[in-house]
Amino acid sequence: EGTVEDTLSLTGxxxxxxxxxxxxxxxxxxxxxxxxxxxxxxxxxxxxRAAGEPKVSSRLEAFNSGVNMSSDKGALDA
Incomplete structure (x- = not known):
């Protein structure tokens, strides 16, 4: 609650x-x-300091490798 108008720095x-x-x-x-x-x-x-590395989703991995994830018309093709 409230308003802060200043520099605010914390690691938590x-x-x-x-x-x-x-x-x-x-x-x-x-x-x-x-x-x-x-x-x-x-x-x-x-x-x-952030917890862990960002995770790559399986759909993004499939996109990057050109794997077809579904039978939809918008599916990725190699």
Whole structure:
């Protein structure tokens, strides 16, 4: 709740309630916002501290390799 207009830097989880407003330079480890929360400014995260590497979905892997995942007309073909 409330409003912050300043630089905000933390390595942990930033939680912004629905009535929360943050304006400024914002750096966080992870982010949770409720519907209605507002963030304005330069917003960054530290990817090196983020939990694990991003996972590649099987559909993206199939697209990259040209494998047909379904029999739909929009299916991927080699």
């Amino acid at each position: 989880k930033l939680t912004v309630c629905g009535s929360g407003r943050i304006r400024g330079k914002i750096q966080y480890g992870s982010l949770q916002t409720e519907e209605g929360a507002k963030l304005v400014g330069e917003i960054t995260t530290d990817w090196d």
